[in-house]
Amino acid sequence: MSGGAELFALIVDQDTATGLLLTGVGQVDIRKRANFLIVDDKTSQQQVEEAFKDFTTREDIAVLLINQVIAGMIRHLLDAYTKPVPAILEIPSKDAPYDPSQDSVLQRVCFMFGES
Amino acid sequence: MSFGEDTSEMCLFNVKDGFLEAVVRGYKLGLLTTSDYNNLCQCETLEDIKLYLTGTDYGPFLANEPSPMHTTTLVDCCTRKLVADWRYLRENAGEPMGRFLDYCTYGHMIDNVVLIVTGTLHERDVQELLEKCNPLGMFDAIASLAVAQNMRDLYRLVLVDTPLAPYFSDNLTSEDLDEMNIEVMRNTLYKAYLDDFASFVHRVGGTTGEIMSELLSFEADRRALNITLNSIGSELTRDDRRKLYANFGLLYPHGQAELAVAEDFDQIRSAMEKCPPYQAIFSRLGLGETQMLDKIMYEEEVRQLVNTFEQQFHYGVFYAYMRLREQEIRNVMWIAECVAQDQKARVQDGIVFTF
Amino acid sequence: MKARLAGATKGHSLLKKKADALNMRFRQILRKIVETKEEMGRVMKASFFSLAQAKYATGDFKHTVFDSIDQASLKVKASTDNVAGVRLPKFEAQREAGGAADSKIGLIGLGTGGKQIQECRKSFVTAVDLLVELASLQTAFLTLDEAIKTTNRRVNALEHVVKPRLENTIAYIKGELDELEREEFFRLKKVQGNKKKHTEAAEALEAAQRAKGGGAVGNGARENKAANVLAAEQDADIIF
Secondary structure, eight states, X not given: OOTTOOEEEEEEEHHXXXXXXXXXXXXXXXXXXXXXXXXXXXXXXHHHHHHHHHHHHOTTEEEEEEEHHHHHHTHHHXXXXXXXXXXXXXXXXXXXXXXXXXXXXXXXXXXXXXXX | OOXXXXXXXXXXXXXHHHHHHHHHHHHHHTSOOHHHHHHHHTOOSHHHHHHHHHTSTTHHHHTTOOSXXXXXXXXXXXXXXXXXXXXXXXXXXXXXXXXXHHHHHHHHHHHHHHHHHHHHHTTOOHHHHHHHSOGGGOOGGGGGGGGOSSHHHIIIIIGGGSTTHHHHHHHOOHHHHHHSOHHHHHHHHHHHHHHHHHHHHHHHOHHHHHXXXXXXXXXXXXXXXXXXXXXXXXXXXXXXXHHHSOSOSTTTTHHHHHHHHOOSHHHHHHHHHTSHHHHHHHHTSOTTOOTTHHXXXXXXXXXXXXXXXXXXXXXXXXXXXXXXXXXXXXXXXXXXXXXXXXOGGGHHHHOOOOO | OHHHHHHHXXXXXXXXHHHXXXXXXXXXXXXXXXXXXXXXXXXXXXXHHHHHHHHHHHOOOHHHHHHTOOSOSEEEEEEEEEETTEEEEEEEEEEOTTOHHHHHXXXXXXXXXXXXXHHHHHXXXXXXXXXXXXXXXXXXXXXXXXXXXXXXXXXXXXXXXXXXXXXXXXXXXXXXXXXXXXXXXXHHHHHHHHHHHHHHHHHHHHHHHXXXXXXXXXXXXXXXXXXXSTXXXXXXXXXX
């Protein structure tokens, strides 16, 4: 894996973004390229998909945080995604508490548990 | 104040402003009461809250909101109600009440200007920024703020025409505009605004002057306290801190001097306790307990605001109405957040009962 | 051949051990993932609540936050961890103090409620730490999953394909060799039998001659035979 992978990336709603950006994970580089996408009512699914593809192919991103609700919008991309880096984490959002049964990875985990 | 002056005020007030005072007192009756809050606290979902609020003055603003509800939409609707009320008051106001009402909104205007300015510097979409502005602080030229590419242009082209211009020109040099931390700038402007507002109410005089200077002193002191509290441990120097305090208030000037050098909460406390009204407030706080301070200050403010309604023939009621509504919106937001996040045990922590 | 079989068996047992080690780690990680995910749910909830508190005290400050972003001060440091020869990526949160963004955020809400914002920030920092931990677990999970699959494939390949094939070959060669040995043995037996018959025939002939022509001729024939045992048959040919 590359040594340059050290940023977070966020695809989250406004409240989650506020909280997470407070911690200083946000980065906007010289070309105004941000490492986060703030999703609101006006954000289309296509935008989310593009951001997802962009973040997962960028060299400098190690962890991608995505709200579970938004992950639900692009579930097909998430299910097809198998690379270990960047790691994709589904996080709860303010209005929707965490639901383990929807998490792509956790589903696999449970599957393994059931199997083994 | 002589008897004659008092009587003439009583006689003449109603000629111009009596109608609006009646209106605002009517609005005041629409504020949520303790029993309303108690009922709201019982709500299980945001839909319940919406349903309940539909039965109050917020009804027309909430009725057409589609499900599912979010806290933000709820708050937006409540804000719309306040804005509508305020517009009505402003449109029907004569002078000098019109100016007084304008003064009340300058605070929001400062926030909006700061929002647009920072947004522009980060090349955000103007339209998007405008939507996010507080509607109470809108002014005609606000959209053109975004035209400016740097701070100097901004001042030269746009801000000159706004009511905020003197605050900018008196307190900030053009170098400041380029380099200053945006939060420091905001607070510098706010300080200038408070000073200006205070001298304005002083000019208006009469009961208005009396009541408003009391309210504004409290506001100024609270800001001084907050700034001190929040700047402990930050890179803000003592001198900078001192510059952000308003030039009046119960703490001015000795209390402020003490606050300016305070390094921890206990020092702040001892500075504040030298002032009798605040001693009472701080005595309600346990040692080392800072969390509750915000709420206690809000409660104190609400108490003072409600008291303004005890007197007649002054403009303070309008200011009070605005602040009370804002507090109410905060309360509603708090309840909604608690309900949405399933933290109902904490509901009581955030509500400041008005009546 | 035998050496190859031994190699395969050894490799098989080693891989099996590796698979077991990986599996063990895998189970650990699985359990931890489930735990951490639940924990995350809780921590995030608390964080959102503190965000609500901050909002209550300050009003809406999100745009100020969005606009004060510059360089990331909280980053992830990636390193690798070695489990039975599998390199697992591992993340660690790394804080660069004193950045420009840090001080900007530090002053948000100076006038009102900055305290709450800082509380909220702290709470989210814990959340982020947890998320980073979860991220390492999750990547470890995916990598291990992959590694276990390949290892298992290898184990199975060795056990069910390579080893049987080698064993078959060895069995075949063994069979073939046995066959050869048996044939040789049979041939030797046959040769011995023939030799015996001839010797007997020659002795009988000699005895008859001796009986007919006296001792001198008989002696000469016996000497001839002793000189060349292998040529016994030829001798017989010559004689007959």
